[in-house]
Structure formats: C-alpha cells, structure tokens
Amino acid sequence: MKKTAIIKGRGAQINKHNRFLKNEYFIEDDFLNYCEKEGDNPDNNRTQYIEIFPKTILNKVTSTDIGMAYSMNPYQGCEHGCIYCYARNTHEYWGYSAGLDFERKILFKRNAPQLLEAKLNSKNWKPENIMFSGNTDCYQPIEKKLEITRDMLKILLKYKHPVSIITKNKLILRDLDILKELAQLNLLHVSISITSLSEETRRILEPRTASIKNRLKTVKLLSENGIPVNVMMAPIIPAINNHEIFELVRTVAKLGAVSMGYTIVRLNGAIGEIFTDWVRKTLPDRADKILHQIEDCHGGTLNSSEFGKRMRGEGKISEQVAMQFRLARKKFMSDVCLPPLDYSLFTNDYNSQMRLF
Template structure:
C-alpha cells in the first residue's frame, strides 16, 4: 500500500503508543486500504477542543532547570505543533498520544480564571510570579475562541499579582490594553520564543505558529510600550539552527528585547521517536547527521534527564553553543537587564484594604 501522505500543517507525523495505557490502537493496512478505495478518511485531522475540569490550575515547579516557581496552563496540548516540544509527553497523562493527538486534541480548562482567583485568595498564598505557558502556549489558536488567557490576566490585574507569559504567537497583542495596565504596576514580563530567522525552518519546526516577521513585530510593539521582553532562543538544535545564535540575539536585541534565554534540545520520552520519524521524512538528507549531533550533546543519547545538565548538554558542541550565547550577551545585551516584578501590592488588594481609600 502507498505510504501515508505527509500531514501538512502538523508537526508530528505519527501517534506513538501511550505508555500508560494497557491497550493500544493500531490502524491496520487492510482498513487503511479500504478507506482509500472508498474515498474516506481513516481519521480526522481536524482540531478538537475538549473541555476539562481540573480542581486546581496553579502548579508548583520543582525542577531547578526552569526559571520559575509557579506556572499555569489554560490549555493542554498545543495546536502550534512544534516538533521538539517537551510538553508533548504530558498529553499521555490525559490518556492521549504525545504525537498527533497533542496537536489535534486540545483540552480546554474553561474554569481557569475562577480556579486562579480561588488560589490567590487562599490564606496560605503569598505573591510569587505565576508564569502562563509553563507547559503549553496560552496564546495558541484556541485562545482566539475561548479567551481564557484574557480572563486570567483580568484576575491578575484585579489583585495586582505578578504574572509572566511565554508565547510564540502575535495574538498576545490583542491583550495589549490589559498588559499595559499590568505593566503600570510592574506586574508583567513577557517571553517571546523565536527559534530561527528562517521562515522555511520556522514552518517545518513550528508549523502553526506566528511568522518570524509577526513575532519580531510583537517584541518591538511590547518594548515600545516599555513592557519587559525576554526572547527565548530555544531550543537550539545542532545542525538546524545552531548557526543562528549570534544573528538571533542581535535581531531580538535590535527589536527591544532586554535579555534572552537558550537551551539545547533534548528529546525525552516519546519525543525521541516522534522527532526521529519527523526529521527522516522532512529533512532526509541531513536527518542522521542532526540526530548524531544531538546525541553528542547528551552522552550518546537523544535525551539526558539529569537536573542541571539536561537543558545545557555536555561535550564540545554543547560548549560551543554556550560560548556563542555568552558572546551574544556581551555583545548585544551588555547594558540591558530584565527587571524583577512587583510583589508588594498583592496583599493589600487581596485583603480588600483598598476599599478604605
């Protein structure tokens, strides 16, 4: 039978088995052939939005490799389809695959804003920056329909609580009004992810994300409004975007970013086989070279799970990446710094003492 057609507009090209499930689903060749002859689709490639109702929304981050203490995610799964995304593995916790399911079955936390307010009003809660999109992008396409991120920002503003945002979508500018209000009190910092200056590379790595031009404009607009922006130049994938570090850093600095972060790609869990399948289909001429370069950064494997090492890698290639990043900071960011957010207003607004004035 003819090999299955490449799924345009998606990152992952397969649905690997969920390691937590007892039974596996497999589309047999005879069924696929029957569908082809009948002119039917074996499965739909359309995105599904599925409501879920968790009891909590704010997560404590225990990893020392992540620069945040708390995160929250209005959506699980992400239609952006970034092939390298570390969050893919979390979709297995919900009973789905880390592959195409991650991009096509988006779990929507409709009560996120209510859960956030409940958390902030709890007696034990003290102000610490909560980062939206610690796992999946809070401004992915689903936000245009549900506007849950907007509702959460309104809660943060109501209680004057600090919030961080990580996104690679220009749709964040639709909320510029409330972001500006938060910034008047030094309550918000934005992280914009830019992985490459090549649109061709962007399209294959991150098929449903905003274009490079729109992301750079987003940095510029936010910066012109004095909103602090950090650029996430991550992940660096040897053999794909590792040669762009200096140009990336200069470009985001020129557009107003105050700092940048960088990590070396690691393909943990199911992501290893998803990425390997993808690169052999998408970049067959350099697939093995790229895979070997990644392995060189992680002791001969596609992933290293050791804290303190897994995001920076080891070996000559990983060291070259760090050296280039250090040079970029000294050259393009020597007089810049990302400010600390304001934690001092929350207790007053939480207790309602402002009503006395």
C-alpha cells in the same frame, strides 16, 4: 534522498503508543483499502477541542532549572505542533498520544479564571512568580475564541499580582491594554520564543505558530509599549539552527528585547521516537547528522534528565553554543536587563478585610 510524503500542517507524523495504555490502536491496510474504495477518509486531520474540569490551576514547579515558583496552563495539548516540544509527554497522562494527539486533541479549562481568583484569595497565599505556559502555549489558536488567558490576566491585574508569560503567538498583542497596565506596575515579564530567523525552518519545526515576521513585530510592539521582553531561542537544535545565534541576538536587541535565553533540545520520553520519525521524513539528507549531534549534547543519548545539564547539555557542541551566547549577549545586550517584578503591591480580599480590624 527523496522526502517521504508528510501530513501537512502538523509537526508529528505518527501517533506514538501511549506507555500507560495496555492496548495499542492500529489502522490496518485492508481498512485503508476499504476507505479508499468507498471514498472515505479514515483521518481528516481536524483539531478537536475538549473541555475538562480541573480543581486547581496552579502547578508548583520544583525544577531547579526553571526560575519560577508556579506555572499555570489554561490548555493541555498544543495546536502549534512544534515537533521538539517537551510537553508532548504530558498528553499521555490524559490518555492520549504524545504524537498527533498532542496537536489535534486540545483540552481547555474554561473554569481556570475562577480557580485562579480563588487561589489568590486564599488565606495563606503569598505572591510568588507565576508563569503562563510552563507547559503549553496560553496563546494558541483556540485562545482567540475562548479568551481564557485574557480573563486570567484581568484577575492578576485586579489583585496586582506579578506574572510571566512565554508564547510563540502574536495573539498576545490582543491583550496589549492589560499588559501595559501590568508593566507600568512592574508586574510583568514577557518572553517571545523565536527558534529561527528562517521562515522555512519555522514552517517545518513549528507548523502552526506565528510567522517569524510576526514574532519579530511582536517583540518590537511590546517593547515600544514599555513591556520588558525576553527572547527565548528554545530549543537550539544542532545542524538546524545553531548557526543563527549571533544574528538572532543582534536582531531582537535592535527591536527592543532586553534579555535573551536559550535551551539545548532534549528529546525526552516518547519525543525521541516522534522526532526521529519526523526528521527522517522531513530532512532525510541530514537526519543522521542532526541525531548524532543531539546525542553529542547528552552523553550519547537523545535526552538527559539531570538537573543542571538537561537544558544546557554537555560536550563540545553545547560548550560552543554557550560561548556564542555569552559573546552575543555581551556585544548586543550588555547594557540592558529585565527589571525585577514587584511583589509588594499584591492585595487580596482576605487581607483587605483584615485591615478593617
């Protein structure tokens, strides 16, 4: 089967209608014909950056599937363009599409460092697990210019507050100076997301992320600098990357990773249609196989929302994945683990003032 022409440098190939909006936007053929005649481009595929002004930056996590108390996201939307990203649906709450809009309309929170410091200094704040990028990557391309994540890390170090980070981007190495200080105090866990060891697979699944070579280098350099690294194979997509489990665990263990985790792909909300459109255009020869095997992991549908099952799946394929991971971790990571975070060092301005009395 011949591949359909795709939008280069993007994951999603459509702008799925926002379920919260009454009106739907279409580009009609007569308008496209007019643009072609006039030499105009109706869609330049450029990324837009839009500043927003939130009143809070910490989000309380209530999911029993995720071992963290709070997440914080300096950015909404993500230019990395990972086609499977569960966070796409959140863009609909901002009035945009979970499809191309998620990758091309990036909302940034310049006041995030100030909001974080104010929260840490509040009278009743007690240190709890906070994770960067519970939703979208805190080291996506625009961070190189804005440095919002770096400024937030400085604040966490100032108050000696533990933090976890998950990212796909080698840009995290820019902040090695701060990360090393946090790690020396047992205040840091870093997770590097590596979905595949194949650069070809990476390019179609995650078009604007760091290369596999650079991500593996990031694992190595972080580990060599005393920073505990967990690698997330997230997500595992049947018939695309589930055959790589043993080799990926073996590779990152050699580079110094002390922990490994995974999730099974789940195509919740609008992502089901976006992914289906993408896989039929990008991998038409095995699209049906991929979709059917994903359904096999979720009771016959593309998504499960049930806590305890949605991230691990069910059925024979999910059982095989879980077994492979248990064996791989036992073989390559049996004698290492992530060290516990130290919550005892935290101090804020309120507590410091109280000690005077």
